[in-house]
Amino acid sequence: MPDLQGLPIEASAFLLLFARVGAVLMLLPVFSEEAVPGRIRLMIAFGLTLGLWGLLSPYALPAAKDTTALPGLILVELATGLGLGALVRMMFLAMATAGSIVSLQIGLTSAIVADPAQGGQASVVSKLVGVAASVVCMGLLVHHLWIAALVRSYASFPIGGVPAAGDFSALAVATAGRSLALAVALSAPMIVYGIVFNVALGLAARLAPAIQIFFVAQPVNLLFGLALLATLLGAMLTGFAEAMTQWIQTGWG
Structure with a gap:
């Protein structure tokens, strides 16, 4: 007969691990999309x-x-998992933010579609680059780094120890700043294009005020903007994947 004395403890341990992994x-990104059934x-x-049980x-x-203490530990693990998952989601939204900036520069902010990932509606370009970023991250196996960071998080935030609110607050603020900086960096060529085009447009309006x-x-603007976006999109996605890889290896877990 197999020894079943340790089975309740192992089942409780599995439940603790499942709470954090499931919350993350x-x-x-990708795994939490509404297109994936519950x-x-x-x-x-x-x-x-x-x-990951063996690790x-x-x-x-x-x-x-x-x-x-098991019920309290499960609640703490759920909160920890949600916090860590929110950090990755926040960093991943850098690409969608860059898409919103591009939409503003080329005049496509009014072309919107439903995007549950951003909590409502988003511009077509923002949705496009967000989906493209998901495909690139899966194709380059960046999601493996997410899972590796999840494993490392047990050393940074061990089970049974309540994470300090200041730790998560500092991580959230740093991640938000890094995400916004990355979004501006990725869309920088389009920002320069928008400035140059609008300055030229203003000069033309001054020279010929009677013309609309x-x-x-x-x-x-749409023609040139979309052509420039098509030229830069590959570099933007590659830069985003590299930035996400660097951040996940150094900033989380």
């Missing part, structure tokens, strides 16, 4: 926890021995 996947996400979280069980088994310059120049 609720906010992790049951599929649940099975991904269960399979990922099972696959993470030493962190969970000691904490699982205290059965009286805006209606004449807007199609040209």
Whole structure:
């Protein structure tokens, strides 16, 4: 007969691991999209926890021995997972923010579509580059780094220790600043293009005030802007993937 005395402790340890892993996947890019059914996400979280059991069980088994503290530990793990997943989501939104800046420069801010990932509506360009960033991250295996950072987080935020609010606050502020800086850097060529085009447009309006310059120049702005975006999109996505890789290796976990 197999020895089942340790089974309750191992089951409790698995539940602790599943709480953090599942909470992270609720906010992790690609995995948390509404296009992925809830049951599929649940099975991904269960399979990922099972696959990482050999690496993470030493962190969970000691904490699982205290059965009286188990409900509180589960709540703490859920909060920790949501916090870590929110950090990755915040950094990932840099590409969508860059797309919004590009839309502003080429005059496509009024062309909007529903985007649950951004909590409402987003411009077409922002949605496009967001989907492209997801494809590039999956193609370049950046999601493997997300999982590796999740494993490292158990050393930074161990089970049974309540993370200090200041730690998460500092991480959130630093991540928000880095995400915004990355968005501006990625869209910098389009910002320069917008400044140059609008200055030229203003000069043309001063030289020929009787002509409706805006209606004449807007199609040209769209044509040149979309052509420049098509030229730069590959470099933008590559730079985003590199920045995400560098950040996930140094900034989280």
